[in-house]
Every structure is written in structure tokens, then in C-alpha cells.
Amino acid sequence: MNLVIKIINSILAKVIYHCQFKDFLEEIDSQISDLLLQNKVRWLSTGNVLQRFALCLSEIKALLNEKSIDHPELEEGKWLQKFNFMVDTTMKLNLKLQEKSNRAYALLKK
Numbered sequence: 001m002n003l004v005i006k007i008i009n010s011i012l013a014k015v016i017y018h019c020q021f022k023d024f025l026e027e028i029d030s031q032i033s034d035l036l037l038q039n040k041v042r043w044l045s046t047g048n049v050l051q052r053f054a055l056c057l058s059e060i061k062a063l064l065n066e067k068s069i070d071h072p073e074l075e076e077g078k079w080l081q082k083f084n085f086m087v088d089t090t091m092k093l094n095l096k097l098q099e100k101s102n103r104a105y106a107l108l109k110k
Helices: 002-013 015-027 043-055 057-066 077-097 103-109
Strands: none
Touching (some): 002 015, 002 057, 043 057, 043 077
């Protein structure tokens, strides 16, 4: 998770990288138009951030290679398996927590 946040922040923090990334996504007619910034205050957004990162992974790798930013973890099969597991888990957890039959949801509603 820390690596994903580090990469997202490195892309979004520098305006030129962010603009180039958005232009690249538009150029290849990607379904995704931008990355989501993970906010520790809204921890339920973590699943969405991870899922968006997973959907843009090949584009992110291309941008990082172009900028000579090296993250060898993005090529490791074991890391990718753990990452995809985390994406699936957080997305399912988000959906489960938002169900109306969930006690946590009921407590928040009151």
C-alpha cells in the first residue's frame, strides 16, 4: 500500500507529471481519466484508489519508465499478486460495510 501511495503522490504532486499522465490516458483513449488521491481521513476510499491504480498500472509503468523512475516491485509477480489481493479485499470490504444490514452502517445512520 505504501508503494502505491508513494507512486500516486509522485505523479499527482508534480503538475507536469500529472498533466502528462492525463494527456497520455486521453491519447490512448483510456476509460480512466485520472488517478484518485488516497485520503487517510476517508479510509473507505482506499479500495477505490487501489482499484483505479490497478486499472492504470500499465500506463503508470509507461510514465515511470519515461521519467526514469524505477520501481522494480511493479514487475514482480509476487508483489502484483499481493496487490491484486489487496484490491479485491478492500473493494469487497467497502461494499460489505456499506450494506444497510451492516451494524456499522446502522450505527452511522443514527
